[in-house]
Amino acid sequence: MARWGMVIDLEKCTGCQACTTACQMENSRLPGENWQDVLFYSEGEFPSGKLQWLPRPCMHCENPSCLAVCPTGATYKTEDGVVLINWEKCIGCKFCMIACPYGVRFYAAEKQKTQPDVREVFPPTGDKVWDPPYKMPEHVQNPKCGVGIQPENVVSKCTFCYHRISKAPEGTVDLDPNDPELRDFTPACVVTCAPTARFFGDLDNPESKVRKLIAEKRGTRLLDQTGNRPQVYYLAGEAPVIPETRSVRKPKA
Amino acid sequence: MTIATYSDAIGRYLDFGKKPSGMDIALMVVGAVSGAIGLSFVFYMLFTEGHAAFNTSSDMPWGAPIAFYLFFLLTSSGLSIIASLDTVFDLRVFYPIAKRAVFLSLICLIAGFSILALEIGRPFRMLWALPFAMQIRSPMWWMGVLYSIDLVLLFVKFYLIHVGDWHSRFSHLVARLSFVVCILAPGTLGLVFGMMTMRPAWYSNVMPMFFILTGFTTAVSFMLFFTSLLPRNPLVAPNVNQLYQEVLPRLFFISLLAVIAVRVGQIITGLWSNQEGLEANWLQLHSPYFWIEIVVGLALPTILMAFDSVRRYPRVQFIAASCFNIGVFFSRLEFLIIGQKVPLFKGYWAGYVDYSPSFTEWMLIPAGCGVFLLLYGAGNWLLRLSETEIGNH
Numbered sequence: 001m002a003r004w005g006m007v008i009d010l011e012k013c014t015g016c017q018a019c020t021t022a023c024q025m026e027n028s029r030l031p032g033e034n035w036q037d038v039l040f041y042s043e044g045e046f047p048s049g050k051l052q053w054l055p056r057p058c059m060h061c062e063n064p065s066c067l068a069v070c071p072t073g074a075t076y077k078t079e080d081g082v083v084l085i086n087w088e089k090c091i092g093c094k095f096c097m098i099a100c101p102y103g104v105r106f107y108a109a110e111k112q113k114t115q116p117d118v119r120e121v122f123p124p125t126g127d128k129v130w131d132p133p134y135k136m137p138e139h140v141q142n143p144k145c146g147v148g149i150q151p152e153n154v155v156s157k158c159t160f161c162y163h164r165i166s167k168a169p170e171g172t173v174d175l176d177p178n179d180p181e182l183r184d185f186t187p188a189c190v191v192t193c194a195p196t197a198r199f200f201g202d203l204d205n206p207e208s209k210v211r212k213l214i215a216e217k218r219g220t221r222l223l224d225q226t227g228n229r230p231q232v233y234y235l236a237g238e239a240p241v242i243p244e245t246r247s248v249r250k251p252k253a
Numbered sequence: 254m255t256i257a258t259y260s261d262a263i264g265r266y267l268d269f270g271k272k273p274s275g276m277d278i279a280l281m282v283v284g285a286v287s288g289a290i291g292l293s294f295v296f297y298m299l300f301t302e303g304h305a306a307f308n309t310s311s312d313m314p315w316g317a318p319i320a321f322y323l324f325f326l327l328t329s330s331g332l333s334i335i336a337s338l339d340t341v342f343d344l345r346v347f348y349p350i351a352k353r354a355v356f357l358s359l360i361c362l363i364a365g366f367s368i369l370a371l372e373i374g375r376p377f378r379m380l381w382a383l384p385f386a387m388q389i390r391s392p393m394w395w396m397g398v399l400y401s402i403d404l405v406l407l408f409v410k411f412y413l414i415h416v417g418d419w420h421s422r423f424s425h426l427v428a429r430l431s432f433v434v435c436i437l438a439p440g441t442l443g444l445v446f447g448m449m450t451m452r453p454a455w456y457s458n459v460m461p462m463f464f465i466l467t468g469f470t471t472a473v474s475f476m477l478f479f480t481s482l483l484p485r486n487p488l489v490a491p492n493v494n495q496l497y498q499e500v501l502p503r504l505f506f507i508s509l510l511a512v513i514a515v516r517v518g519q520i521i522t523g524l525w526s527n528q529e530g531l532e533a534n535w536l537q538l539h540s541p542y543f544w545i546e547i548v549v550g551l552a553l554p555t556i557l558m559a560f561d562s563v564r565r566y567p568r569v570q571f572i573a574a575s576c577f578n579i580g581v582f583f584s585r586l587e588f589l590i591i592g593q594k595v596p597l598f599k600g601y602w603a604g605y606v607d608y609s610p611s612f613t614e615w616m617l618i619p620a621g622c623g624v625f626l627l628l629y630g631a632g633n634w635l636l637r638l639s640e641t642e643i644g645n646h
Contacts, residue, residue, distance in 0.1 A: 069393060072382040072388065072394075089382050089386075090378075094314035095393050098315060098592075109304035110305055154375070223598065
């Protein structure tokens with residue numbers, strides 16, 4: 001069984017947010033509910049100020065704190081290393097949102113960040129939060145894995161496109177979007193990444209591309225001190241573009 | 254059974270024959286009106302807008318309803334501790350308020366659970382999903398289990414003392430169990446926040462103790478508040494008068510000093526540290542809720558309770574207890590906010606999270622307090638709350 005993980009090469013990432021858009025379309029997200037976000041921030045001050053960015057999906061941690069705090073077992077980890085939410089068990093207590101150090105969980109029942117409210121433009125049918133004109137086919141949606149349009153009052157998050165990767169042929173080591181036979185099993189953000197900054201594969205297999213990249217280019221995990229051990233690695237190269245190493249001045253409170 | 258037999262059975266437990274006092278009527282009317290207005294508005298908004306009627310967001314997932322829930326639950330546990338002081342520790346001076354404390358604890362718990370039901374996304378699912386999940390690593394799971402046991406034990410405890418069974422072995426066993434649970438439950442609630450290493454403004458191994466302490470102090474102020482409304486006759490019950498005029502105010506003063514000591518420690522540590530996330534402690538200096546806590550909730554009651562010659566008067570007790578309750582109410586809200594003020598991982602460079610409760614969230618106050626006052630007024634009228642183990646005083 002593979003243990004899926006992602007590598008994001010920050011030296012290649014252009015901050016174009018195509019990953020965000022692809023994720024939105026693939027998973028029928030509400031505007032602003034960016035499972036795959038790109039965070040923009042500035043470093044330094046004039047005349048040496050710089051705009052920086054960091055793509056941030058769910059880290060699908062090896063030891064996820066969101067899983068430990070969930071009182072109903074709605075958050076769980078699959079055998080292939082993916083952290084998912086069973087929407088049929090989630091009670092919307094939002095404790096996982098409190099406990100995730102990366103802030104990658106979302107609760108749709110809040111004031112919308114953009115207007116008009118698309119939930120009113122495309123009103124929901126049944127228990128779902130909305131009914132977008134473009135959406136994942138019904139038979140692909142799976143509330144037990146947090147895949148598809150979510151019901152009201154539950155928490156949602158990136159699934160590593162579990163509806164895709166879980167169908168990958170047994171023994172697959174790398175999900176390479178350039179391989180026509182594997183493209184449909186590769187997460188949408190990896191497929192769409194124009195500068196090929198994203199790689200997806202088996203972290204347990206020494207022959208996988210992701211393992212080699214992590215070893216050769218010093219893959220870094222975010223907030224490693226939390227002990228969550230993310231399965232998303234960043235390749236920062238020589239440039240200090242990971243916010244942990246940022247040298248920015250805090251504003252006076 | 255005929256209707257008349259049912260009526261007789263109920264009549265044994267409820268004093269329908271007794272005329273309610275003016276205070277009871279006032280409490281019930283105020284409670285019913287504010288509860289009806291608050292609940293109608295909140296239900297209307299939840300049915301029309303859902304939880305979007307709250308100002309919470311994915312960056313600030315827990316808002317005012319959780320703060321109000323904390324207020325009621327911790328006070329309930331504190332009241333349960335007060336109710337145990339007599340039976341568990343044989344502090345006989347507390348017998349006259351034991352029954353009232355158990356009843357107040359019970360209705361605080363009901364008010365807290367009611368607010369939680371309005372806040373949580375899927376309250377009905379919680380009823381089956383939580384007990385069967387057996388998520389023993391989750392402090393929230395333990396909190397749910399312990400507060401459920403607490404509710405059952407409080408019901409049993411109140412029933413036993415209501416039927417006059419103060420000293421049977423079973424009654425004492427229930428009292429001791431209840432005491433253990435009412436220490437563990439707020440302690441676990443403290444762990445829900447204190448265990449969160451990713452939220453530096455909350456992370457603390459003394460959070461359980463802080464919750465138990467503040468819950469106990471709020472409970473003492475609750476007792477002071479409600480006993481200050483009762484008629485006093487030193488000739489009829491000198492021991493009760495001593496309790497109301499000397500013991501309770503003194504206990505309140507000591508507890509207040511303990512809360513101040515812990516809060517000063519928290520504030521200084523928070524302001525001194527450079528760790529990201531703790532700058533929320535600086536930001537809270539600009540928050541009106543923080544200053545309400547410090548000035549109204551801590552400074553004023555401490556001054557009023559400092560002198561024996563002043564603190565014995567019911568009006569002073571009423572004012573001091575009211576001030577403290579208002580202060581604690583807002584301190585719970587500020588506590589919730591500072592833990593989430595700095596966005597996770599993004600830090601301040603994404604901008605601090607702005608949050609102030611929506612009108613719907615504020616309306617939970619008249620809703621929760623209304624239900625609480627209505628139940629208390631009815632209880633004071635019908636349930637002989639001043640009864641002690643040696644009869645009415």
